[in-house]
Amino acid sequence: MPDTLTLAIMDAPYEAAASTTALRIIAAALRQGINVNVFAYEGAVSLTMKDQAPHANPVKGTTVEEEDHPTTKDLVAALVELGSSAPSLTWVNCGLCADERGARNWIDGVKRGSPADLLEMAAQATTTLVIPTK
């Protein structure tokens, strides 16, 4: 039976390097055959907002195409694709956190859940890694 890693993440997109570190850990774990569960808590529910859009960079004078800027929803979508079978990625957004932020329009492959899901995922996991907001 493959190992399972559960992560609880908390930072909103575009706020901290910790979010990218979490995404890199998820990608590395999936590539090594480890199942991954993610519980996105508080601001982290916005990582998967479907309406995120890339933009041009007027400071650098680059167009939106030249800037070629993946948004966090693109990065998570790539992970969902990577974990679509085995090993698998289960991504759960905290529903109440999403409600209070009006952040409910997510990309496909993301589920709504509650702290009970975090508890269940932690119980299933070989270990749980918490990456909090600092």
Add this chain to the structure above:
Amino acid sequence: MRILNIVETAYRATLEEQDDTVLWLSRALQNAGADLTVLLRANAVNYVVGQMCPTLSIGSATIKHPAQPNEDLAKLQAKGARIFVVQEDLDERGIDKQRCLAAASLIGRADVAELLETHDQIWHW
């Protein structure tokens, strides 16, 4: 109006943003006509150390244009901004000044107050 942007927080979501947000804002303000000085302190002093900024792939998504703080600082300076770095913050991190961009001026903590006095507004990020 002279603005002093003090940058303290370093590498804050620079991968997701493909920029340091305050250096980006400084350049945007400068393009809008601002008379700017940048003072790097705390961990942000590392922005004057010559560094590589490789691309990053997460699954099939790639961050192809990562932040380039050295380049951002050079472009700010090319348009007239002065760049200062707190000497003691470099020393505490074991960063030799030989590793720093020549464009940056070192300033001691004891001299920062005098620098503040020469600006109309101080924005500490």
